[in-house]
Amino acid sequence: EKGNHRHFMEKEIHEQPEMIGRTVSHYVDAFENRVHDISGLDFRGASRLVIVGCGTAAYAGEIARYWFGSLARLAVEVEIASEFRYRDPVFLPGDIALFISQSGETADTLEAMRLAAAAGVQTLALVNTAHSTIAREASLVVPTLAGPEIGVASTKAFTCQLSALACLAVLAGRHRGHLDRAQEAGHVASLLAAPGLMVRAIESEDEIEKLAQGIAGYPTVLYLGRNQYFPLALEAALKLKEISYIHAEGYAAGELKHGPIALIEEGMPVIVIAPHDALFDKTRSSIQQVASRGAHVIALTDPDGASALAGEAARIVTLPSGSQLTSVLLFASAVQLLAYHVAVYKGTDVDQPRNLAKSVTVE
Numbered sequence: 357e358k359g360n361h362r363h364f365m366e367k368e369i370h371e372q373p374e375m376i377g378r379t380v381s382h383y384v385d386a387f388e389n390r391v392h393d394i395s396g397l398d399f400r401g402a403s404r405l406v407i408v409g410c411g412t413a414a415y416a417g418e419i420a421r422y423w424f425g426s427l428a429r430l431a432v433e434v435e436i437a438s439e440f441r442y443r444d445p446v447f448l449p450g451d452i453a454l455f456i457s458q459s460g461e462t463a464d465t466l467e468a469m470r471l472a473a474a475a476g477v478q479t480l481a482l483v484n485t486a487h488s489t490i491a492r493e494a495s496l497v498v499p500t501l502a503g504p505e506i507g508v509a510s511t512k513a514f515t516c517q518l519s520a521l522a523c524l525a526v527l528a529g530r531h532r533g534h535l536d537r538a539q540e541a542g543h544v545a546s547l548l549a550a551p552g553l554m555v556r557a558i559e560s561e562d563e564i565e566k567l568a569q570g571i572a573g574y575p576t577v578l579y580l581g582r583n584q585y586f587p588l589a590l591e592a593a594l595k596l597k598e599i600s601y602i603h604a605e606g607y608a609a610g611e612l613k614h615g616p617i618a619l620i621e622e623g624m625p626v627i628v629i630a631p632h633d634a635l636f637d638k639t640r641s642s643i644q645q646v647a648s649r650g651a652h653v654i655a656l657t658d659p660d661g662a663s664a665l666a667g668e669a670a671r672i673v674t675l676p677s678g679s680q681l682t683s684v685l686l687f688a689s690a691v692q693l694l695a696y697h698v699a700v701y702k703g704t705d706v707d708q709p710r711n712l713a714k715s716v717t718v719e
């Protein structure tokens with residue numbers, strides 16, 4: 357039931373603090389600030405983690421790639437299932453393969469998993485539906501606890517996937533000797549604090565809603581981000597496309613000069629995910645480059661970023677600042693709300709967008 361929400365998507369966006377909290381609680385010991393060991397999962401001898409999924413699930417994997425690399429020095433390959441399964445993929449000794457799927461029934465993801473299993477690779481399934489085919493066939497299930505997701509546009513399943521992946525990256529970091537006790541405790545504490553921060557991020561909804569009108573009238577929108585916020589920019593663009601039918605592209609901010617800056621013209625909305633982190637100055641210079649060419653810049657940032665950007669970005673949305681693992685969750689809720697309000701403004705069928713199905717069980 358939608359309760360007092362207009363759409364399931366809106367309800368599911370608002371449920372996220374609770375659901376990411378549930379998911380993190382499943383993986384961590386909140387008294388010791390440690391990630392639980394998972395029987396049958398050992399990252400010590402892993403040479404590589406291969407992550408496969410479709411759509412939003414694949415973007416969750418792309419984001420996690422940054423975490424496994426930096427916390428655990430574990431090489432990660434992320435691929436969309438429809439490409440992976442038909443390219444005769446190479447498996448290496450010591451590979452672990454992780455398949456991400458909300459429904460657990462996506463045909464391409466399932467077939468990709470069968471391919472890895474046939475090659476003798478350990479298959480992990482990060483699924484939201486416990487009784488699904490992918491869950492049944494995997495060697496090990498790592499769950500998300502998002503509850504049933506009804507809206508075709510994935511929201512809470514995505515942030516729960518990220519929450520679980522963050523826990524797994526911390527576990528890998530410990531297994532591989534790259535995180536000491538205090539570092540692990542710091543990451544776990546930050547994940548436990550994420551629900552509270554996300555409640556505050558979602559409080560920006562009224563402000564975000566006001567930006568929707570300026571986007572709804574434009575035929576194309578560009579999303580920019582760096583580092584883990586680059587795949588989030590891809591996810592943000594997908595969300596807008598799916599429910600508002602506006603063409604949108606996500607780009608790594610560092611790629612601007614390699615092509616997409618040619619698209620910029622007066623008034624074009626450019627949404628920049630700009631946390632005040634080590635790469636902030638680079639992101640800021642991207643903002644300046646598009647703003648000087650007339651783009652209508654909307655910067656999603658945190659309090660430090662907001663003071664640095666004052667006067668530079670046309671619109672600034674200030675979210676709470678999170679950690680290396682949690683700030684992407686906060687920005688995710690903001691880009692979901694933005695897509696949602698653009699779609700509501702345009703009057704589309706938010707929960708059942710045209711041409712899309714919730715679960716893609718055929719190729």
Ligand code: M6R
Pocket residue numbers: 410411412413456457458459460461462465508509510511595598712714715716
């Ligand atoms: O059920 P799955 O997670 O396997 O589904 C994968 C994609 O079909 C799904 O994420 C799709 O991209 C969503 N409509 C995104 O909002």
